[in-house]
Amino acid sequence: MTPEPLTGEGADENWWRQAVVYQVYPRSFVDSDGDGLGDLRGIIARVPYLSSLGVDAIWLSPFYPSALADGGYDVDHYREVDPRLGTLDDFDDLVRALHEAGIRIFVDIVPNHSSNRHEWFQAALAAAPGSPERDRYHFRDGRGEHGELPPNDWPSHFGPSAWTRTTNPDGTPGQWYLHLFAPEQPDFNWDNQEVHDDFLHTLRFWSDRGVDGFRVDVAHALKKDMSEPYSPVPSIGIMSDYPIDGSHPLFDRDDVYEVYRAWRAVFDEYDPPRVAVAEATVPVERRVNYATRETLGQAFNFDLLGTPWRASAFRATIAHSLELAQSTGSSSTWTLSNHDIIRHASRYGLPEGTDLERWLLSNGTEPQGDAALGLRRARAATMLLLALPGSVYLYQGEELGLPEVADLPTEAIQDPIWIRDGGARKGRDGCRVPLPWQHDAPSFGFTTGTPHLPMPAWFAAYAADLQDGAAGSTLELYRSALSTRRRLQTAETLTWVELGDDVVAFTRDNGWLCIMNVGAEPITLPEGELVLASEAVTDGILPGDSTAWLRARP
Ligand code: NOJ
Numbered sequence: 001m002t003p004e005p006l007t008g009e010g011a012d013e014n015w016w017r018q019a020v021v022y023q024v025y026p027r028s029f030v031d032s033d034g035d036g037l038g039d040l041r042g043i044i045a046r047v048p049y050l051s052s053l054g055v056d057a058i059w060l061s062p063f064y065p066s067a068l069a070d071g072g073y074d075v076d077h078y079r080e081v082d083p084r085l086g087t088l089d090d091f092d093d094l095v096r097a098l099h100e101a102g103i104r105i106f107v108d109i110v111p112n113h114s115s116n117r118h119e120w121f122q123a124a125l126a127a128a129p130g131s132p133e134r135d136r137y138h139f140r141d142g143r144g145e146h147g148e149l150p151p152n153d154w155p156s157h158f159g160p161s162a163w164t165r166t167t168n169p170d171g172t173p174g175q176w177y178l179h180l181f182a183p184e185q186p187d188f189n190w191d192n193q194e195v196h197d198d199f200l201h202t203l204r205f206w207s208d209r210g211v212d213g214f215r216v217d218v219a220h221a222l223k224k225d226m227s228e229p230y231s232p233v234p235s236i237g238i239m240s241d242y243p244i245d246g247s248h249p250l251f252d253r254d255d256v257y258e259v260y261r262a263w264r265a266v267f268d269e270y271d272p273p274r275v276a277v278a279e280a281t282v283p284v285e286r287r288v289n290y291a292t293r294e295t296l297g298q299a300f301n302f303d304l305l306g307t308p309w310r311a312s313a314f315r316a317t318i319a320h321s322l323e324l325a326q327s328t329g330s331s332s333t334w335t336l337s338n339h340d341i342i343r344h345a346s347r348y349g350l351p352e353g354t355d356l357e358r359w360l361l362s363n364g365t366e367p368q369g370d371a372a373l374g375l376r377r378a379r380a381a382t383m384l385l386l387a388l389p390g391s392v393y394l395y396q397g398e399e400l401g402l403p404e405v406a407d408l409p410t411e412a413i414q415d416p417i418w419i420r421d422g423g424a425r426k427g428r429d430g431c432r433v434p435l436p437w438q439h440d441a442p443s444f445g446f447t448t449g450t451p452h453l454p455m456p457a458w459f460a461a462y463a464a465d466l467q468d469g470a471a472g473s474t475l476e477l478y479r480s481a482l483s484t485r486r487r488l489q490t491a492e493t494l495t496w497v498e499l500g501d502d503v504v505a506f507t508r509d510n511g512w513l514c515i516m517n518v519g520a521e522p523i524t525l526p527e528g529e530l531v532l533a534s535e536a537v538t539d540g541i542l543p544g545d546s547t548a549w550l551r552a553r554p
Pocket of ligand 1: 070071073110181217218279339340
């Protein structure tokens with residue numbers, strides 16, 4: 001069979017609508033040169049692994065030059081590769097190797113802020129207040145007699161203040177600049193035309209190199225109301241408290257969509273058009289604005305992360321998400337893990353209502369958590385996601401059933417949240433520990449050097465080589481589920497099937513029936529051919545906390 005062309009004539013413009021996208025966090029995937037940081041050559045070497053997993057695309061988290069003040073989301077240069085990760089030639093080779101394997105690639109674009117080492121920010125520091133160089137960022141005079149107080153009390157996501165004072169070239173204290181994240185991540189001023197133009201340049205630069213799509217970081221924060229008097233922003237992290245009318249000074253302002261209309265025009269210069277997915281943590285009703293054909297086309301849907309382990313809750317979240325996506329002609333996205341959240345194999349092993357920050361601070365001991373239950377539920381939930389209409393975003397390592405490394409020694413922590421918040425939050429490193437490839441190799445085959453985050457001894461049991469070909473392993477479950485999905489995937493609709501209070505069940509229009517039993521008690525499966533199950537099914541009985549796929553018998 002001739003593989004479908006990925007670009008040019010005959011390429012499918014709608015490939016993204018039901019794609020399975022695998023997130024590669026490059027520094028923790030595979031290291032090819034022994035410096036302890038994963039790199040592009042490492043990813044190239046694992047393209048056969050990605051192929052055998054059966055993903056349609058990868059999303060590559062930032063691989064740009066960076067001081068890694070925030071895991072690469074502090075970008076020094078948007079059109080270069082971090083020399084520790086490779087070169088532009090390596091990048092081209094990676095795109096080629098992926099495309100030859102029929103796998104597309106999204107790259108991460110970080111438009112809200114650059115790094116403080118970016119040449120524009122350095123030029124801004126060297127220039128005078130009010131200069132064109134400073135206008136590319138948000139510089140303001142401080143309050144107080146000597147400007148010693150920040151311009152306002154806006155908090156940063158990473159705590160505490162969103163403002164840092166500069167030092168003038170002559171050593172005297174200077175103006176303040178805005179950073180919604182770490183001080184190493186100054187926010188761009190998106191009312192500045194040069195900022196606009198430079199990002200269009202960047203989008204074309206990567207599109208010309210064959211990139212198929214973009215994941216847009218903090219897509220909702222670009223446009224800001226910086227007029228005085230400043231509006232109060234009491235709690236930056238609680239998105240659900242936002243007014244959902246576009247009036248918040250920092251997030252989801254109506255004019256942010258203008259930015260993405262201009263981006264869309266660039267995407268449409270290509271054949272097939274480049275695609276994008278917005279990371280916009282905004283109320284669900286506003287999320288749709290990022291997912292129109294005129295803007296970014298698709299937006300991450302994080303609603304399942306907060307959905308309790310109850311059938312009614314799953315049904316409600318799924319139905320609402322599908323409705324919202326359809327209202328703009330988009331398709332829904334589904335995800336359970338990424339590089340910012342505690343891995344779902346661990347979350348599902350914790351009692352409902354567990355304070356996850358406190359759990360991490362206790363090194364994963366309070367409460368203890370039930371690892372077996374967590375993995376069992378994770379496998380069941382993944383099979384549910386993979387049966388849904390829409391696209392699924394997987395995070396590297398979840399196909400191995402990896403739990404969170406909750407007890408990273410504090411001296412190893414790299415996440416700026418830990419330092420900025422004075423140890424009150426441990427941050428996200430526990431899901432960013434490098435992957436175990438070989439159970440008996442030094443650093444489990446990730447590197448021949450010292451991994452940039454320590455890998456615990458118990459990672460051996462999750463190593464890919466042990467799971468490869470092993471019946472019932474999580475890796476083999478993912479492989480089977482992805483190939484079955486590819487075979488059965490059909491129109492973007494589902495029909496709910498009523499099978500009891502503890503069951504989430506639906507069919508797709510070709511008779512593919514997905515049944516998730518969220519209860520602890522086994523249930524009897526209805527008539528049909530059993531295609532796949534997350535746990536062993538004997539005599540037509542589906543155990544608790546598991547999912548089965550059936551097909552109507554012809
Ligand atoms: C969202 C990214 O996923 C996260 O890792 C990062 O810290 C912030 N945006 C800031 O770029």
